[in-house]
Amino acid sequence: MSTPDDDRTPESSAWHSAWKILATRIDLVTPMAIRAAATLRLADLIAGGADSIEVLAGRSGTDPDALSRLLRHLVCQGVFVESQPGRFGVNDVAALLLSDHPSGMKNMLDLDGFGGRMDVAFTGLLHTVRTGQPAWETVFGSPFWEYLADNENVASSFDAMMASGNDYLLDAVGGYDWSSASHIIDVGGGTGAFLAEVLREAPTARGTVVDLPATAERARQFLAEHALTDRWEVVGQSFFDLLPSGGDIYVVRRVVHDWSDVEAITILRRCAEAAGSAGRVVMIESRGIAGDDPAMFAEMNLRMLVLAGGRERSVEDYAALAAAAGLRVNSTRTTPLGHIVFDCSAS
Template identity: 40%
Template sequence: MMKSETAHIRPLADLATPMAIRVAATLRLADHVARGAHTVDELAVLVDADRDALAVTMGQLVTAGVLTRDAQDRYHLTPLGDQLRDEHPERMRATLDIEGAIGRAELSLAALLQTVRTGKTAYSHHYGQSMWDDLVDSPALAGSFDAFMSFKTTTNAPALASSPLWSRLNHVIDIGGGDGTLALALLAEHPVLRVTVLEQPGPAATASAAVASRGLADRADVLVGSFFDPLPAGADGYILNDVLHNWNAEATTAILRRCADAAGATGSVFVIESGSGLDAPNSGLDLRMLAWFGGRERTPGDVARLAVRAGLALRTVHHAPPLHIVELTRPDDAGR
C-alpha cells in the first residue's frame, strides 16, 4: 500500500512570497526590468531602495518564479512577473500596490483575529478608522479605489449591458454608479434607454465628463447623492452594482429600502454582486468584505431574504455570464 501524500499547511500560511510580490508591485520593479534595468544596483537607485534589502527580496522573487537570475546576476521577468507591469491587461500591479487603496486594505487582514473575536472590521483596528473615512481623508487613496472599481466595472460591463432585460425599461438609475462605466455601456447597447448615475462628488464629476464627451447628455444625467438618502423616484429600474457586499445586513436593508421607496409599485431593483455565486459566495472575497467593511458576499437567496425586510420580493434572477442580476420588486409585482 502506498503511503498517502498529505499537503503541508506551511506554504498556505506563508507571508514571505505574497509580501515580496506586493513590494515589487509597489516599487514597480517589473516596469523597470522591462525597460532595461537588470541589476540590483541599477534597480536600487531607480526605486530608491536599500541595495542589500532589495537583493534579498529579489532572491525570494526568483524562488517564487516571478524573476529569473542569469550567470551575470542580471534579473529578467518571467511570464508570471510580466503580470506586474503597470500596463499589463489584467492591471494587477495597481491592485497589489501597498500604497494604493486595495493593497493597503489587504494588509489589514493582519488584524483578522480581532475581526473574528469581536466582529468589528480588521481595517478599522489596523488603521484606526474605517476604509470609507480613509478614502475621504486621502484623495490619492480615493483615486486608487475609483480606478480599481472602474477597471472592474469595465471588465463586467459588456456581459451586464448585453442582457435583454434592459430592453423592456425606459429609465434606469445606477445607484453608486462610479465613473459611469456601466451607464455608458447600457447607453451604447440600448439606444432608447435613459440612464441616471447617482454618486459621490468625485466619481460623479468623472461620470459627467464622460457623458458630455460622448454627446449623450440627452439620454444620461449625473446626480450627486447617497444611497442612504431618499432617491429620485419614478424610474423603471434601480441598479446596485457591486454595492451591497460593502455593507452589513442593517445597512444593506436600509439601502434596499431607499430603492424600494423610489421604485414604488412598478419599478424594479437590480442587485449585481460579481463575487457571489448562485449557490455560494466567493469565500476569499467574502472574508475581505467582512474584514474591510463588515460586509458580506451574498447569494441571490441571501439578497432575497434581506429584501423582505425592505418591502421587496425576488422576482427573478437574470443570467449575464459569469454574473447574475437579481431582480427585486414589490411583493404584489413579484410574479408579473
C-alpha cells in the same frame, strides 16, 4: 540564532513535517515581496532597461542592498531572473506585474492603492474574529468608507478596480433587458462605466449615476469622455439619503454585499421608495452567491467582513433582504460569468 535546522532532535523532525504541510498556507514573505515589487514597478523598470541593481535602485527610490535581497528572494521563487550577479530580467511570471499586462495584477497588488491595502487589512483579522467588526479601521485608522473619502488616490484606485474587467462588466449589462427603459438610475454607480454600457444597450434612455461626491466627479469625467452626449447626469450624494425620483429602473450592482443586513435593507428601501409602484429595482450581485464555488464564497464572505462589515449571501438571503425593504423579487437570472440579476418591484 539557532533554528530547528541546527539539530536532529524530534522537535526538529516535527517542525520539518509541519512546515511541509503548512508552508504554502502560512508564508507571508513571498506574497509581500511580490506586492512590494508591484508597488515599485520593478517589472516595468527592468523591462525598460534598468537591469542593474544600482540603476534600478536609483529609478525606484530604494536602498540597493535591500532591493537586491528582495529580488534574489523573488528569483528563488521563480519571479524575475538573475542573468549575472546584480543584473535582473523579467521572466514570464514577472511579466504578470507589468503595468500594461491585461490581467491588471500590478494594480491588484499595489500597496499604495486599494488592491494592496485590501490585503494588508487582513493583518487585523484577529480583531475581526474576536469582535465581529471590520479590521480596516484597526489597521488604517478609520472605517473603510470614511478612509476612501479621505484618501483620494486609494478611492480612485478602488473606483478603477470596480470598473475593470470589460468582459465581466458586459456580462452584468447583458443580464437584464434594458430596451424598454426610459430613465436608469445607477445607485452607487462608481465611475459610470456600467451605466455607459447600459446606455449603449438602450439608446433612447437617459441615465443617472448616484455616488459620493468625489466618486461622482470621476463619473462626470468618465461619462464626458465616452461621447454619450446629454443623456446622462451625475448626483453626488449618499445612497442612504432620499434618492432622485423619476427613474423607472434603479440599479444596485455589487453594492449590497458591501453592507450588513441592516444597512443593505436601508439601501434597497431607498431604491424602493424612489421607484414607487411603477418602477423596478434591479439588484446585481456576483458569482459568490451562485453556490457553485464554496471556496470563493468563503473567501469573499471573509473579505467583506474584514473590509467593511459586509457579507456574501445566497439567492434566498437576497430575496429576504428585498422583502424586508418592501420589494418583491419577480425573477432571477444567472449570467454566463456568474452574475445573479434580481428583477424587483414594490410588493
